[in-house]
Amino acid sequence: MTWAVAGRKRAPSSPPLASGPGRRALGTTCVAVLAALAFGALLPGAPLMAVAAIVVIPLALGAPVAALSVLVAITVLVPFEVQDQFSAVGGSGRPGLLLVDVLLVLGLCRVGWLILTRRLETDMPLLAAAGVALVVTGALAWGITHGAAVSEAGHEARRVMLGVGAFVLAWPVVRDKAARRRLDGALIALGLALGVWGLIQWGFAIDYTSSADVGVRKGVDLTSSERGSLQGGLYAYPVAVTLAWAALVSGHVRSIPLRWLLAAIVCLNAICLWLTYERTFWVATVVACAAVVMMSGAHARRIAAKWAPLGAVSLLVCLAALAPGEIRTAVERLVSVTQLEVDKSYEYRVIESQVVLDEIKSRPLTGSGFGATITWSKDNTFDTLTTPFAHNGYLWLAWKIGIPAAAFLVLVIAAAVVRRGPPGEDWRRHTLRIGSRAALLALLLTGVTFPAFDALGITAVMGLLVAVCFGGGDDVASARPLPPLRGGAPEQARPRVRPR
Numbered sequence: 138m139t140w141a142v143a144g145r146k147r148a149p150s151s152p153p154l155a156s157g158p159g160r161r162a163l164g165t166t167c168v169a170v171l172a173a174l175a176f177g178a179l180l181p182g183a184p185l186m187a188v189a190a191i192v193v194i195p196l197a198l199g200a201p202v203a204a205l206s207v208l209v210a211i212t213v214l215v216p217f218e219v220q221d222q223f224s225a226v227g228g229s230g231r232p233g234l235l236l237v238d239v240l241l242v243l244g245l246c247r248v249g250w251l252i253l254t255r256r257l258e259t260d261m262p263l264l265a266a267a268g269v270a271l272v273v274t275g276a277l278a279w280g281i282t283h284g285a286a287v288s289e290a291g292h293e294a295r296r297v298m299l300g301v302g303a304f305v306l307a308w309p310v311v312r313d314k315a316a317r318r319r320l321d322g323a324l325i326a327l328g329l330a331l332g333v334w335g336l337i338q339w340g341f342a343i344d345y346t347s348s349a350d351v352g353v354r355k356g357v358d359l360t361s362s363e364r365g366s367l368q369g370g371l372y373a374y375p376v377a378v379t380l381a382w383a384a385l386v387s388g389h390v391r392s393i394p395l396r397w398l399l400a401a402i403v404c405l406n407a408i409c410l411w412l413t414y415e416r417t418f419w420v421a422t423v424v425a426c427a428a429v430v431m432m433s434g435a436h437a438r439r440i441a442a443k444w445a446p447l448g449a450v451s452l453l454v455c456l457a458a459l460a461p462g463e464i465r466t467a468v469e470r471l472v473s474v475t476q477l478e479v480d481k482s483y484e485y486r487v488i489e490s491q492v493v494l495d496e497i498k499s500r501p502l503t504g505s506g507f508g509a510t511i512t513w514s515k516d517n518t519f520d521t522l523t524t525p526f527a528h529n530g531y532l533w534l535a536w537k538i539g540i541p542a543a544a545f546l547v548l549v550i551a552a553a554v555v556r557r558g559p560p561g562e563d564w565r566r567h568t569l570r571i572g573s574r575a576a577l578l579a580l581l582l583t584g585v586t587f588p589a590f591d592a593l594g595i596t597a598v599m600g601l602l603v604a605v606c607f608g609g610g611d612d613v614a615s616a617r618p619l620p621p622l623r624g625g626a627p628e629q630a631r632p633r634v635r636p637r
Contacts, residue, residue: 193239193240198246201306201309201310202323205306205320205323206324208240208244208299209323212593212595212598213598214327214331214370216346216348216369217348217350218346218351223236235295238295244305245302245306248306248308248309257309262308263305266305270302272538272542273301273538276504276506276537276542277294278506280505280507280509285506285508287508289525290507293507293525293537295593296591297590297591299597300596301600303596303599303604304603307600307601308604308608311604312608321565325398328381328402328406329398331370332401332409333405334370335369335406335412336409338369339409343369345365345368353365354366357470358473358480358481359473359480360466360470362465362466362469364462366412366414367409370594371594372587373598374406374409374413374418375422375579375580376580378407378410378422378426381406383429384572385400385440385444386437387433387568388436388440389565404452407452411456412463414466416470416471417583417587421579421580421582422579424578424579425579428575428578429572429575432574432575486586488513489513489528492513493511496511501540502539502541504536504537504543507537509536510524528586529585530585531543533590550581550599553574553577554574554578554581556574556606569605570605577599577602580595
């Protein structure tokens, strides 16, 4: 079965086992309370976690769209150090379960139950995701077996597994029209929050942390800037700009307030992207927005030609008036492309990539496993470093899980970028698909110089975007039964009794 066919095939419309929404809600509540009590009994020193379980478990089991949205929002907006402080087990600096881990595990259990009860079809995309999850688990065990630190290996495996898990959680959601509408609203809220959070980091000069996912890093290479560059939300800004841009140029958004909201998302995240001073992300975002216009047709090209220059000029004028220093820094950063011979960040990446290539050559099929490290240096330039990190995302992936598995994973994402939807699909679904394809293209481009596959703040988003691209355009049987119609039973659950 091909991915395209699997995305369109309708799931069996067998009736749900529960007799109604009330019984399902009661069952979920009972499970939540029992789990919370068990948690409190096993870990009496953490009563707040037992209380949190009463909220988290119903969210994960009874509200899949909300659970997926919270999972993505936490990984994008909340710094790892904050997440680590509120881990379910373990604790700060020790291996443990984060809130996103709990949401992911419970959500996967829910999807597994839907498959067992035959309310969700086990199609080729889900089987492929299960295969990737097995590879990730094997790479975790392989790395620990070869002496990798358990904590570091677990962190790397978590980051990749979040992408796979988010795909599985999103798969039944993106194939149901009502669920997709709720997901659209959640993505709009997340895009707005991301832009506001980025400006807060910059305005209050939040310190750059060791987890490298929040704050302002001091200094910008090959510029006169002393303030630094915005790093929190780095990978997500191109995605937010691209998705909101796709909705704006589609020409289907009739609500004036919604248009202004989408324009605000584009502007806020574009400003944050500007303040990162990362040339790769600038280029990737421009390419993604251009791809959106090309895929959206002639009408989108007319809208883009009319409003894009005006919006860009207005944004530049505002920045020049409010922050002239940032304009100068950006120009210096662009000009520095011609100064690669003195660019230490470029030289750093070249030497690092050569060392990683040597590691790949030593284990091309199996990889070195999660948690594996490299040690390298250069006289009078770079001190000796021992790190599990590599800037080139593709080399990092091949180094950790082997060339065959890495190639398969990248090919799946690339296939999502080029996958077209079925003819005549709903415009909302079509617009979200185009934006997701272009956003994945941007992330693939950034992977050349940044480890997109190893960033906690974007892997779950990547899994969601892949699910959107591969999901069929036609509605299929919802993973959750549809709400009652006029007080009756759900549509799928209505028995069809032949009159006698």
